[in-house]
Amino acid sequence: MKIQKLIECVPNFSEGRRKSVINKITNAAKKIKGVKVLDSEWNADHNRSLMTLVGEPEKVYKAVWEMIKVAVKQIDMRTHKGEHPRIGAVDVVPFVPVSGVTINECVKLAERLGKQVAKELKIPVFLYEAAATSPDRINLAEVRKGEFEGMVKEMRKPDFGPAKMHPTAGAMVIGARKYLVAYNVNLDTGDVQVAKDISNVIREKNGGLPGIKALGFAVDGKAQISMNLVDFEKTNMDEVYRAIEAEAVKRGVGIYNSEIYGMVPLESLVRMTKTSLKAVNFKSEQVLETRIYE
Amino acid sequence: MKIQKLIECVPNFSEGRRKSVINKITNAAKKIKGVKVLDSEWNADHNRSLMTLVGEPEKVYKAVWEMIKVAVKQIDMRTHKGEHPRIGAVDVVPFVPVSGVTINECVKLAERLGKQVAKELKIPVFLYEAAATSPDRINLAEVRKGEFEGMVKEMRKPDFGPAKMHPTAGAMVIGARKYLVAYNVNLDTGDVQVAKDISNVIREKNGGLPGIKALGFAVDGKAQISMNLVDFEKTNMDEVYRAIEAEAVKRGVGIYNSEIYGMVPLESLVRMTKTSLKAVNFKSEQVLETRIYE
Numbered sequence: 001m002k003i004q005k006l007i008e009c010v011p012n013f014s015e016g017r018r019k020s021v022i023n024k025i026t027n028a029a030k031k032i033k034g035v036k037v038l039d040s041e042w043n044a045d046h047n048r049s050l051m052t053l054v055g056e057p058e059k060v061y062k063a064v065w066e067m068i069k070v071a072v073k074q075i076d077m078r079t080h081k082g083e084h085p086r087i088g089a090v091d092v093v094p095f096v097p098v099s100g101v102t103i104n105e106c107v108k109l110a111e112r113l114g115k116q117v118a119k120e121l122k123i124p125v126f127l128y129e130a131a132a133t134s135p136d137r138i139n140l141a142e143v144r145k146g147e148f149e150g151m152v153k154e155m156r157k158p159d160f161g162p163a164k165m166h167p168t169a170g171a172m173v174i175g176a177r178k179y180l181v182a183y184n185v186n187l188d189t190g191d192v193q194v195a196k197d198i199s200n201v202i203r204e205k206n207g208g209l210p211g212i213k214a215l216g217f218a219v220d221g222k223a224q225i226s227m228n229l230v231d232f233e234k235t236n237m238d239e240v241y242r243a244i245e246a247e248a249v250k251r252g253v254g255i256y257n258s259e260i261y262g263m264v265p266l267e268s269l270v271r272m273t274k275t276s277l278k279a280v281n282f283k284s285e286q287v288l289e290t291r292i293y294e
Numbered sequence: 295m296k297i298q299k300l301i302e303c304v305p306n307f308s309e310g311r312r313k314s315v316i317n318k319i320t321n322a323a324k325k326i327k328g329v330k331v332l333d334s335e336w337n338a339d340h341n342r343s344l345m346t347l348v349g350e351p352e353k354v355y356k357a358v359w360e361m362i363k364v365a366v367k368q369i370d371m372r373t374h375k376g377e378h379p380r381i382g383a384v385d386v387v388p389f390v391p392v393s394g395v396t397i398n399e400c401v402k403l404a405e406r407l408g409k410q411v412a413k414e415l416k417i418p419v420f421l422y423e424a425a426a427t428s429p430d431r432i433n434l435a436e437v438r439k440g441e442f443e444g445m446v447k448e449m450r451k452p453d454f455g456p457a458k459m460h461p462t463a464g465a466m467v468i469g470a471r472k473y474l475v476a477y478n479v480n481l482d483t484g485d486v487q488v489a490k491d492i493s494n495v496i497r498e499k500n501g502g503l504p505g506i507k508a509l510g511f512a513v514d515g516k517a518q519i520s521m522n523l524v525d526f527e528k529t530n531m532d533e534v535y536r537a538i539e540a541e542a543v544k545r546g547v548g549i550y551n552s553e554i555y556g557m558v559p560l561e562s563l564v565r566m567t568k569t570s571l572k573a574v575n576f577k578s579e580q581v582l583e584t585r586i587y588e
Binding site: 004006008036038054055098099237238241255256257258259260262263264265266269270272273276277278279280281282286287288289290291292 | 298300302330332348349392393531532535549550551552553554556557558559560563564566567570571572573574575576580581582583584585586
């Protein structure tokens with residue numbers, strides 16, 4: 001049984017005002033058969049847009065390449081203003097495994113795209129996250145330090161391409177990262193401090209659960225633990241839910257409900273089924289629908 | 295967003311010995327594009343075979359109709375011997391909703407197939423389970439009472455077709471039922487009585503959980519609660535797991551692990567995610583893979 005190989009790519013463009021340009025970029029991807037543009041968001045204050053593409057790796061690669069060519073032609077960073085930090089016309093391009101694809105295959109796609117961008121468009125490329133070539137380039141904020149204007153004055157050596165910013169397109173950050181699950185748990189208390197305390201305990205940074213980023217908020221009268229699960233293979237929704245439940249009980253509160261925000265790969269449900277039910281041998285191939293779409 | 299409509303059909307044929315005939319029947323289905331023959335089982339002692347087809351409703355309907363025509367031509371009930379109860383060459387044909395299809399749509403398919411079989415093949419058809427026309431015809435064993443030989447002597451009035459058995463093909467039972475999830479929970483004790491006691495508490499027949507059939511066994515040194523979930527919309531895997539866990543705790547034991555046997559519809563995972571995480575608004579449309587295969 002073969003499950004279709006699927007990746008996601010979420011390119012970020014430095015254009016959030018001219019709808020015609022955003023449409024041109026989106027349409028470049030829509031021309032590639034088998035690629036779905038699942039989402040397209042833009043923000044005028046940020047002057048930035050991002051598209052979510054899903055499909056087979058080679059098709060997504062092709063679609064992103066077509067989008068990049070359009071964006072580089074249409075966006076001039078010399079006149080770009082916006083609240084969001086950015087380094088180039090095509091600011092960030094992460095490849096993300098969804099199904100039947102390893103993070104390593106996404107790293108390879110990032111490297112290939114980086115080389116092609118450098119060679120054909122003469123734009124310097126920095127690799128980040130799982131594709132980073134040194135520890136100080138893993139974090140996007142660090143790679144983007146100085147932004148377009150700063151890097152025009154003082155350039156760092158890129159991973160591919162000229163050690164000089166492209167006059168209109170600047171530089172590009174390309175990489176690979178795991179699928180990010182946005183997941184919130186609401187407690188049956190309005191006391192936001194409880195959510196903040198539990199967030200402190202469970203977040204990876206404080207020695208909590210691997211891959212968990214968590215913050216406590218008050219939302220609609222409930223204390224909410226708002227999370228990103230940056231590696232659901234390490235900690236899935238069930239595991240973090242049970243950990244929160246145990247911490248909540250200690251503090252005399254319970255869980256009101258939880259919300260899975262946006263989309264999640266099937267594999268994230270399979271993993272939570274395995275831990276929630278101790279169903280150790282359960283596999284995504286047992287999901288009937290996967291058999292049909294071979 | 296549209297999720298592909300999918301049904302399953304598991305026709306049972308009174309042929310479990312002549313491999314060439316079984317192949318002919320299977321091949322009749324394989325000719326229909328878009329229909330997957332997921333499984334094909336036969337048993338010589340039972341002299342019976344069953345195939346599991348999945349696909350869009352109209353395509354599965356067409357495939358089953360083609361199989362029926364082949365089976366009726368190839369199987370002669372006058373000389374058929376086997377351990378398993380049977381009423382005809384094509385013994386039972388259940389339609390089962392998998393995704394985006396209601397049980398009612400499956401009832402309609404059963405009725406349509408019943409009429410076609412009666413009209414074109416002159417075979418009497420009894421509707422059963424969700425398609426039954428009276429309470430005493432819901433249960434398959436009751437519908438099949440007397441089997442082929444008995445019904446040749448004393449025929450009951452069918453739902454469609456002649457009130458007389460077809461000389462070689464007998465009669466046919468066609469219907470619709472919900473998807474059946476086979477699910478076992480193993481306790482961390484070897485004491486089979488605990489599994490039997492918990493089975494007694496949770497099974498629907500004894501006033502337990504709706505749609506739960508349960509038996510206690512000893513398997514590999516563990517007490518096992520072996521279940522069929524005959525309506526996972528009423529009681530899903532998480533709900534029955536939690537119920538078992540609560541009963542186990544009362545008896546001083548825990549859950550060792552559990553096993554989901556065979557295939558399950560995506561919707562069954564979505565439902566268990568909703569209850570396990572109190573993720574009340576979670577929907578199958580949020581599973582990324584469903585967006586690609588539109």
